[in-house]
Amino acid sequence: xxxxxxxxxxxxxxxxGLSQTHEVQxxxxxxxxxxxxxxxxxxxxxxxxxxxxxxxxxxxxFFLANLAFLDICYCSxxxxxxxxxxxxxxKTISYGACMAQLFFLHFLGAAEAFxxxxxxxxxxxxxxxxxxxxxxxxxxxxxxLVGASWAGGFIHGIVIFTLTIHLPFCGPxxxxxxxxxxxxxxxxxxxxxxxxxxxMFLSNGVIIIMxxxxxxxxxxxxxxKLHTQSTEGKSKIVSNCVSHIIVVFVMWxxxxxxxxxxxxxxxxxxxxxxxxxxxxxxxxxIIYTLRNREIKSSxxxxxxxxx
Numbered sequence: 001x002x003x004x005x006x007x008x009x010x011x012x013x014x015x016x017g018l019s020q021t022h023e024v025q026x027x028x029x030x031x032x033x034x035x036x037x038x039x040x041x042x043x044x045x046x047x048x049x050x051x052x053x054x055x056x057x058x059x060x061x062f063f064l065a066n067l068a069f070l071d072i073c074y075c076s077x078x079x080x081x082x083x084x085x086x087x088x089x090x091k092t093i094s095y096g097a098c099m100a101q102l103f104f105l106h107f108l109g110a111a112e113a114f115x116x117x118x119x120x121x122x123x124x125x126x127x128x129x130x131x132x133x134x135x136x137x138x139x140x141x142x143x144x145l146v147g148a149s150w151a152g153g154f155i156h157g158i159v160i161f162t163l164t165i166h167l168p169f170c171g172p173x174x175x176x177x178x179x180x181x182x183x184x185x186x187x188x189x190x191x192x193x194x195x196x197x198x199x200m201f202l203s204n205g206v207i208i209i210m211x212x213x214x215x216x217x218x219x220x221x222x223x224x225k226l227h228t229q230s231t232e233g234k235s236k237i238v239s240n241c242v243s244h245i246i247v248v249f250v251m252w253x254x255x256x257x258x259x260x261x262x263x264x265x266x267x268x269x270x271x272x273x274x275x276x277x278x279x280x281x282x283x284x285x286i287i288y289t290l291r292n293r294e295i296k297s298s299x300x301x302x303x304x305x306x307x
Contacts, residue, residue, distance in 0.1 A: 010169035015091040029086040068285035074108040078179040098180040103161040111153025118145040204259040212252040
């Protein structure tokens with residue numbers, strides 16, 4: 001802590017982590033490390049495959065490559081420190097690193113949410129506006145949608161960062177989590193945080209619920225188009241929509257559980273946070289890939305070419 005005027009300012013936070021038992025920490029370390037050694041290279045392979053294969057130039061693959069890249073960035077925010085902390089008895093994070101972690105988590109998380117909405121629009125245009133699809137989803141439009149996703153995420157991250165950076169921290173500095181959890185962090189502030197909590201709830205909770213509702217509505221509309229399609233068309237729609245719907249529930253389920261409640265402690269929050277920030281993001285592109293023959297065959301060609 002650092003003296004400032006008549007009060008002390010917190011310069012670091014203590015993280016209690018996932019467990020205090022050494023044996024459990026070692027088990028968790030090797031489990032997470034094994035997961036990363038398998039899934040992270042797979043996401044990198046997805047990006048390289050789509051980038052190098054000229055047959056995968058459709059907007060769907062362009063968005064998928066950006067999703068995989070975004071998830072790789074997102075999973076570089078908290079897991080590296082979490083893995084390192086599993087070896088440490090006293091887990092700490094500096095004030096500056098905590099604020100940076102907070103910003104990038106919300107920046108990249110919101111960018112992914114907006115990108116999934118762009119992908120939903122792409123599927124809507126491909127299925128419901130197929131005659132005008134090439135005009136509606138040309139390269140410039142795709143780049144604009146991806147750029148808007150990153151910009152929207154950046155604005156959201158700045159809002160959360162600005163609301164948090166002005167809070168004074170002068171008392172307890174213990175966070176019962178493996179990262180700088182915004183819920184617990186605000187509770188440690190030495191000030192009345194009602195207005196800040198309300199603004200953060202509106203920024204996080206309302207955006208999450210609105211995006212989730214809009215995505216569900218869009219995919220419901222697409223599935224209702226099944227009766228007007230041929231057998232081949234139905235199969236294509238189902239194949240496209242199922243992957244997207246799975247990812248929507250995988251991403252928004254934990255997000256709503258953590259952020260949609262107005263700063264209330266929720267049971268199993270730490271476990272849900274592990275899946276939300278570590279496991280699920282890296283599996284999202286894999287879910288799309290497993291149901292897509294073209295990209296799977298292209299990936300195998302790329303692997304065989306370099307082995």
